[in-house]
Amino acid sequence: MNVFSSRFSLAGIAETIDLKSQRQHAEVVAWRRHLHRHPELSFKEVDTANFLERELAAVEGLKVSRPTPTSLLARLAGGRKGGTLAMRADIDALPVQDQKRCDYASGNPNVMHACGHDGHAAMLLGAARILAGLRAQVPGEVRFFFQHAEEQHPGGAQQMVDAGVMKGVDKVISAHVMSTLDTGSIAVLDGPALASSDRFVLRVRGRGGHAANPDRCIDPIMIGAQIVGNLQAVVSRNADPHEAVILSVTRFDGGTAFNVIPDTVELWGSVRCFSEHVRELVPALVERIANGVAGAHGASCELEYIRGYSPVVNDTAVASRMRAVVEQGIATAVLQSIKPLPNSEDFSAFLKHAPGAYVLIGARSAAKGIVHPHHHPHFDFDEDALLHGVQLFANAPFHLNA
Template identity: 50%
Template sequence: MNVFHQTKVNFQEIVKEVIAWRHYLHQHPELSFQEVNTSQFIYDKLSEFENLKITRPTKTSVMARLIGAQPGKVLGIRADMDALPIQEQTGLDFASENPGVMHACGHDAHTAMLLGAVKILTSMQDQIKGEIRFFFQHAEELLPGGAKEMVEAGVMEGVDVVIGAHVMSDTPVGKIGFVYGPMMASPDGFNLKIQGFGGHGASPHQTVDSIAIAAQVITNLQHIVSRNIDPLESFVITVGKITGGEASNVIPDSVELSATVRSFGGDLRAKAKERIERVIKGVTEAHGATYELDYMYGYDPVVTDHEITKIVEDSVRELYGDDSILIQAPRMGGEDFSAFLNEKPGTFFMIGSRNEEKGIIYPHHHPKFDVDDDALQYGVNIFVNAAFKLLK
């Protein structure tokens, strides 16, 4: 049941505001840990609403507390706000005004949707049992992540349940995606330097060819995925960057590689570094080279709680019907929302933002990425209605 019959708030008017807020945020993106103006915009906007206690847990994050008229549980709702170092190529009227910085992942939409939900929920304070905390989080895109910093600042103390959402460019507008259990992977990775011995390209026998060795390392790393891991488990090693050499006839002394390693945690994640280093060590030693490995652990996997996911799914079904629901497969992308879920149970759902008729088809982190504004109303409505269900 839609709760808007219980308030005098005009939903469509708020959606117009949400779209305007999203356009403003899209025009003024800021990188991770640099969201000074973005967080101030959010703080100022929240200050216009009633019944909120607003704080700044970290330099560029904002938290607002809405304490209901009656005691009850504490619900946290999170939206992230940072942008990416990408030069926008959308041609939108509200395209980024900051060169080389773009909201290419939809965080502008997340922030605007949560602001809309806050405005509605503050007008219904007398009907709320418990407390709702709104987390406007900085730095989702960059380790160690803003979620971890906010948790360390104490925002989750006393919270019982936490939820969040992400717009998805591969999901049509009007569809809401859910995953039960492991949902998003841990984005670990490594930097590797292979040290050989350079020389003339015409005399490879006088060198230890770091490029040829790097090629073998890359190939053999894939044998971990195809031959050391259960085919029914999800595991990815992708070498996304290789740097070495200056000329076609010169074998360089060294080559540097950077890679991402994705898994859903557990024993597989724990042993990944050992398996990767074993391959690197074997290949380099076999060819007389040495190596330096810097292995980095990223965010923990996002694992949703079954009961809470079902409550939010039921809320969406009541609002938009069975056809709006997509039960989706886990994704190998990473999300630092896991830092909140490590503290308390919760869920994370996907809001379809793709519209082929409008040409909104580009993937996240693409310079032409966009979000269909029609998707924003879904996020606002779901946050509001799910909040009442979860607080029961």
């Protein structure tokens, strides 16, 4: 009989993890603040990776390697039989100037941890320390991914997958602090959690001329404006109304003078979907509609469609167990029900190789003035949420590996 199959044993493990996480909370905060003071952009996380490697190498029982130059893999072999669980934290920052006034504000001009990745890294590092201390009781193998370049396509997750980190992994989880959820709230969705993120460029080619003689021209601005409106038919008349699609034209570029109709215009756009099936349909629909409108006016249209990150879709069984982690392992947090988010990220690359779940950890505190959204120059998060992240990661192997 597996001793971790009973609620009593899980409760004992949760109590031990709670005590250990409380004791090391100040250290986790210090790690987070160090990383916040020294942020690095995607694919350039050299000092960040070096700092994390030094901290991980000091933990007995962890085998640390570099799958890529700026990412880390730490492996812990538990003392009991079980599966293999991977737990991932992203570590890169954003090209944002930190405008906070605090002693841990970014010291690197125009680079800032404006999305909480510094906290993710500190949480996972804290969990690694706790689990290494409990390794005789840990079921199976635990892999800790410190992933580079989540913020910049093509993303670091796929590079880590290509380096082999997912070989033999049975389940994979990740977590993200959320400025839209109050501290103490944690959300674990079934099925779609985050959207895909693709983008496109449409180049409409007409025939330019004098603005006084539009009849002698094929006006790409007028045609482009019609395309913008007609593209909304992708959402309203071509996609299943039960499947969410967000299509936004975000840039309309063309023309050089008040009295000149240009030859060409360029439209940029973003497409987000929660279903891979619907996502596959969109490029052909965009191309058909744009070419139809352009052709009706004697113009031509060229589509460049750039695929980004796939949707993050939680496995229902893993999500259920992660909700049990929250209910049984985190005394000061409660589960919150939310809708899928239209944001995207590259954790989806790991999910293509093992079932998993993406967890959202509340980190907003109006009482502390911590209310700014992600990617904002005043972004910060409630450091009490670090405790919840550590407890979430540290309890997870006992629920998912046993």
